[in-house]
Amino acid sequence: MADTPELLPKSREHFRNYLKAKKRDIFDAMREYNVGYGRPYAEFYRSNEVVDCIRSIYHNLDEKFGYLRIPEDFASPKRLVQTWKGFYDYLVSLDELFSDISTALETQFKTEHPDDYEQLIKAGFMYPPPLTAIDEIRQDLKTLLEHILEMEEVTEILDKIYGNTNGVKGLHLEKGKKEEIVDFNWRKDSFDIVIITALHDTEFEAILNLPIEFEDYHIDNDGTDYRKCNIGNTTVLVATDDVMGMAAAASLTTKLIAKFSPKYIIMAGIAGGVKDKDKSYGDILVARWSFNYDSGKYKYNLKKKQSIFEPNPEQIELSANLVTKVNHLKTNQELLKEIHDSFPVDRNNKQPNANLKVFVGPVSSGSAVIADEKKIDTIRAGNRKLIGLDMETYGVMYSAKSFSNEQLTKAISIKSISDFADQRKSDKYRRYAAYTSSNFIYQLILNELQNA
DSSP states (O other): OOOOTTSSHHHHHHHHHHHHHHHHHHHHHHHHTTSSSOOOSOOOTTHHHHHHHHHHHHHHIIIIITTOOTTTTSSSHHHHHHHHHHHHHHHHHTHHHHHHHHHHHHHHHHHHOGGGHHHHHHTTOOSOHHHHHHHHHHHHHHHHHHHHHTSHHHHHHHHHHHSOOSSGGGOOOOGGGGGGSOOTTOOSOOOSEEEEESOIIIIIHHHHTSSSOOEEEOOTTOOSEEEEEEETTEEEEEEEOSOOSHHHHHHHHHHHHHHHOOSEEEEEEEEEEOOOTTOOTTOEEEEEEEEETTOEEEEEETTTTEEEEEEOOOOEEOOHHHHHHHHHHHTOHHHHHHHHHTSOOBTTBOOOSSOOOEEEEEEEEOSSOOOOHHHHHHHGGGOTTOOEEESSHHHHHHHHHHOOOTTOOEEEEEEEEEEOSSTTOOSTTHHHHHHHHHHHHHHHIIIIITTO
16 A cells, blocks of 8 residues: 555655655764674763664664655554654653763763863863764754654644643653553564574574474564464564674664563574584584674784784673573483484485584684684684684674663574584585574473573
8 A cells, every 4th residue: 555645744754854864874873883793982881771772773763764654654644653752752761861971971081180171161071972973863863853743743643642732842641641652662572582593594494394383473664584483381483684694693683672572582503613522513502602703903913024813802601590501401312312313314414423412612703604724723712612603693692781671681592513614614414403403492492491
């Protein structure tokens, strides 16, 4: 059904024109602040909350408002007005956060640099430059929405919803009407657990082949492939964007936590193993620690006349209670044998004769597929007990650690060895590896997570 021009034509056009003119500047400023993963900026008072607000603004501008079509994007003009109002209220609620940060930084500067304090005030001190840019974006969006909510075609709808508002500045909601507002972080449903994969083929398919009934799950203007199901008494959403890499994994994780607030996010799929006499194809790797092996500094060495990479990775540790739950399951030899023996072997899908094992230890993520043993030796400098390599785990773990939500979502990466990241790298064990990963996750949910 096509957009209907006569429904809120002036306000919709005003919002569209603003985004057309400003959206690229907004997104560029937020990318400079590194919304995806990693932290190039210095830590400061309440910095985690600032990162959360940046992500909320960034993802909702990108996904929620789109072309403002009615009824495709919004069921009715009322729904669009409520969403604008929710967005405006959210931006207003951040006044306290930025004011508090400004006061704290000003006090700190006054204490540490008393001689320069007066000059700072005269110069109009607010925040460090990156934070100033973010708050300017917030204030700009707030002004835009305030203007839209004052437009006659919009105030008519506000009056019907909330009574005589006298415009947005005079809108004071009665206690009984608060539930009518659409929250800016509104989500269709909540799920106990979200399982994500980087790839549709092999990884996502392995989850969908579990002995569960799946239903398609659709969200308007959201390109992620979703399916929902129940495992025991647990509600589960499975999601993939079919894109490899830490940036994609971090973005997907942030979106899923914001929309669904799950208790757990589980990364499933395949990974490269670090070869030793104990590991075999299909063995399960649980990331006890995760780090980005690309994190560090290139420094020119005059003696060697070449750039030398000096690693400096941040290690993110798995939640202690999840370590305990995995350890309960990894010693269940009967269960592991059942997973091994139930895989449907054929000439294109190999399976090793070795018993299936579970390894819990450091897993490192980077920007490229590795097929070089010497590179693994270099990565081991970040953690000598390294058990595996992939391209997503650190992005997932970092995003969950950084996102402050009521549920305090915990992330865990459970991937299986499809190769050993060396010159003999091949695809013949990919399906077996995806199978052991997905089935171990299924058993973990049934046995350890569903009543947690």
